[in-house]
Amino acid sequence: MNALLTGLELRLRESDAIQVATLVFAALVVTLATVWPTPGTSANESWFAFAQMRSLVLALLALGYGASAAAESPRRAVATGLMVLLLSVLVLPLEVAAYAASYPATPLWWSLVSVPVAALGYLVLGALLGRVVRAVRLGAFLPLLVPAAVIGLLVLDLRLGWTVLNPLTSAVVVSPLYLSMMGLLGAGGIVFTVLRWRREPLRVVRA
Amino acid sequence: MKTMPQPRLRRLLAAAVALALAMTLAAASAQGDTRPAALELGFGGALVADAWNPLRLVLRDVGPVEFELAIDRGTLRDGERWSRYRSEIRGGSGLTVFEDEVFVPVWRSLSWTVRSGGLTVASGSVPRVQADRRALDLAVGEPGEVLRAALTGGRTVDLDVDRLPLRSAAFDGVANLIVATGSARPQALIAAAVAGADVVLTPTARANPELGAMLPAGVETRIVGAGRLLTQEAWLANLTNPTRRLDQAALVSALAATERVSAPRPVALLPLLLAASGYALFVLLVLRFGGLPGMMAALVLGLTAAVAAWVPLRPADATIDQVRELVIGADGVGQRWRLHERLTLPAQTIVLDVAGWPLSNIDARQSPGQVAVDLARWRSVLVLERPRATTMALVQDADGSWRNDGQRILDVVAVRGGAAVQDVAAGSVVPVPTRDVALGSVASALLELVPNGAAVASDGVRWMVALPRGTLAEAAP
Numbered sequence: 001m002n003a004l005l006t007g008l009e010l011r012l013r014e015s016d017a018i019q020v021a022t023l024v025f026a027a028l029v030v031t032l033a034t035v036w037p038t039p040g041t042s043a044n045e046s047w048f049a050f051a052q053m054r055s056l057v058l059a060l061l062a063l064g065y066g067a068s069a070a071a072e073s074p075r076r077a078v079a080t081g082l083m084v085l086l087l088s089v090l091v092l093p094l095e096v097a098a099y100a101a102s103y104p105a106t107p108l109w110w111s112l113v114s115v116p117v118a119a120l121g122y123l124v125l126g127a128l129l130g131r132v133v134r135a136v137r138l139g140a141f142l143p144l145l146v147p148a149a150v151i152g153l154l155v156l157d158l159r160l161g162w163t164v165l166n167p168l169t170s171a172v173v174v175s176p177l178y179l180s181m182m183g184l185l186g187a188g189g190i191v192f193t194v195l196r197w198r199r200e201p202l203r204v205v206r207a
Numbered sequence: 208m209k210t211m212p213q214p215r216l217r218r219l220l221a222a223a224v225a226l227a228l229a230m231t232l233a234a235a236s237a238q239g240d241t242r243p244a245a246l247e248l249g250f251g252g253a254l255v256a257d258a259w260n261p262l263r264l265v266l267r268d269v270g271p272v273e274f275e276l277a278i279d280r281g282t283l284r285d286g287e288r289w290s291r292y293r294s295e296i297r298g299g300s301g302l303t304v305f306e307d308e309v310f311v312p313v314w315r316s317l318s319w320t321v322r323s324g325g326l327t328v329a330s331g332s333v334p335r336v337q338a339d340r341r342a343l344d345l346a347v348g349e350p351g352e353v354l355r356a357a358l359t360g361g362r363t364v365d366l367d368v369d370r371l372p373l374r375s376a377a378f379d380g381v382a383n384l385i386v387a388t389g390s391a392r393p394q395a396l397i398a399a400a401v402a403g404a405d406v407v408l409t410p411t412a413r414a415n416p417e418l419g420a421m422l423p424a425g426v427e428t429r430i431v432g433a434g435r436l437l438t439q440e441a442w443l444a445n446l447t448n449p450t451r452r453l454d455q456a457a458l459v460s461a462l463a464a465t466e467r468v469s470a471p472r473p474v475a476l477l478p479l480l481l482a483a484s485g486y487a488l489f490v491l492l493v494l495r496f497g498g499l500p501g502m503m504a505a506l507v508l509g510l511t512a513a514v515a516a517w518v519p520l521r522p523a524d525a526t527i528d529q530v531r532e533l534v535i536g537a538d539g540v541g542q543r544w545r546l547h548e549r550l551t552l553p554a555q556t557i558v559l560d561v562a563g564w565p566l567s568n569i570d571a572r573q574s575p576g577q578v579a580v581d582l583a584r585w586r587s588v589l590v591l592e593r594p595r596a597t598t599m600a601l602v603q604d605a606d607g608s609w610r611n612d613g614q615r616i617l618d619v620v621a622v623r624g625g626a627a628v629q630d631v632a633a634g635s636v637v638p639v640p641t642r643d644v645a646l647g648s649v650a651s652a653l654l655e656l657v658p659n660g661a662a663v664a665s666d667g668v669r670w671m672v673a674l675p676r677g678t679l680a681e682a683a684p
Contacts, residue, residue, distance in 0.1 A: 097479065
């Protein structure tokens with residue numbers, strides 16, 4: 001556990017971590033300000049737009065970091081994953097604020113549970129994407145392939161008429177299939193990482 | 208082989224067909240109406256649109272059935288707006304009669320079905336051209352040529368006396384009820400008068416002591432509820448100088464339009480923006496410089512911030528309810544109109560346990576004691592409960608003064624053409640006003656619609672429109 005926390009602490013000190021966290025918070029605060037009802041508006045619909053934005057941002061973040069982690073050592077990859085998870089938890093108060101005022105029919109537990117589980121699932125999906133891309137020697141296209149993957153997941157879900165993989169509709173609708181899929185991906189990723197972790201000699205992650 | 212001659216064969220066939228036809232007709236006439244289900248909507252099939260109408264379903268030897276009355280009140284612009292009234296009726300061997308009152312709007316399509324065990328036992332529809340808002344004139348007994356000629360409303364229905372409903376809601380669309388028989392039930396006549404109809408008692412009717420007692424000797428007209436009981440002579444005399452009917456629908460609409468339920472006001476953006484930015488900044492700083500303790504602090508702060516955001520931003524309830532009542536009548540009795548308004552913040556199915564009709568332009572499912580509608584987020588529905596007769600606290604004494612005859616203090620009493628007073632104690636006479644009283648929006652709206660001399664009052668629970676004693680004054684334009 002100490003190794004995990006130390007790894008996370010060191011990972012957070014890296015410049016990209018705080019830059020990305022700032023970007024995520026800025027994007028979400030701006031979203032909240034944009035979708036918040038103006039005086040005279042009868043209904044507060046802010047949560048729906050906010051939740052989708054949050055879900056999209058975190059999915060891009062997790063896919064991107066997951067894809068890049070495929071080339072990293074297991075310990076650094078775990079630290080990166082923990083960083084994404086931490087960030088996904090820390091943005092929840094903004095979501096709770098929008099949720100409380102909007103009073104949607106979707107239960108709050110859905111956000112509280114699906115946000116970290118989805119972050120874990122997209123990290124694993126990103127890692128798979130990264131491995132495939134590197135296998136076909138298209139690593140240079142990764143910055144394009146990550147958003148393309150999100151669009152692909154959205155199109156796939158829409159074509160098949162379900163909510164299993166895409167971060168947009170799953171943000172506002174309870175979908176047991178989505179939770180199961182992300183949970184399975186996450187669990188598979190954890191098992192895989194633990195196995196790799198054990199095989200790798202202990203060393204401190206350095207920036 | 209010997210064959211039968213052609214003309215003889217034709218004659219035999221024709222005789223057989225004629226015999227079969229005659230037997231069928233004879234059987235049908237001997238048995239009367241043998242339909243398993245027969246529906247009568249309105250009085251004698253005459254409906255009044257935008258009013259409550261009686262509904263009578265007669266079942267013959269049919270087991271449990273589901274009755275459905277489907278009304279589309281949509282428009283070309285809005286599309287279809289269905290209202291489906293459903294009722295499970297036990298039925299069984301013999302005759303089963305189901306009676307209720309339903310609100311019938313101006314419809315595009317009105318049809319009904321009776322189903323039993325998945326099969327349609329009976330069905331029917333009412334053409335759109337029959338959607339008529341004009342009130343009905345009912346005649347029971349034989350009113351005679353003079354009275355019949357005086358019924359100029361154009362929609363007169365002759366009714367069996369035993370078919371007169373006993374609930375005032377059924378008479379919502381009735382303007383005049385001519386009673387030319389002594390066998391009418393007084394409760395039905397009172398119900399009609401309370402609903403706002405002119406109930407005319409002919410000498411034949413008044414020959415019955417029970418009916419005669421409703422208009423004692425020397426009394427030509429008696430205000431009862433929102434309508435009145437009259438002698439034939441008084442009614443005919445009134446035709447030359449007709450008084451306008453009190454427009455109850457306008458009064459209910461005025462009540463419905465005022466003091467509506469409002470959604471919670473959103474928290475101002477600036478404080479929210481400052482709080483969210485402050486939280487984000489603090490989290491970023493502790494993550495960057497706090498190390499492991501900073502991480503823990505960020506998580507604790509996140510939890511605290513979530514709770515702190517929840518408490519002020521979360522509206523107290525998912526739904527906001529409001530019930531408003533208006534009693535229109537005189538002499539201590541009136542027609543009660545009750546409006547239920549419910550606003551929902553999350554999208555959900557709203558179920559109100561009342562027999563009612565949604566005034567909001569929305570699809571609805573109804574049953575004898577329930578109204579259900581699917582509401583979108585942050586939307587409200589206004590349901591008009593079926594009217595019923597009730598007592599009224601504000602009465603007018605013989606000397607013209609008003610008195611609070613109820614159990615509660617009247618917050619305000621305002622007389623059209625007079626003054627207004629506040630806080631009239633239970634059992635006391637409304638005093639002469641000593642100072643000007645500012646009327647609220649509901650009182651002002653109602654006062655504009657009542658006749659001169661009528662009073663508008665509220666006891667905090669219900670609004671009352673009390674008509675002046677004696678005669679119906681001319682309604683205000």
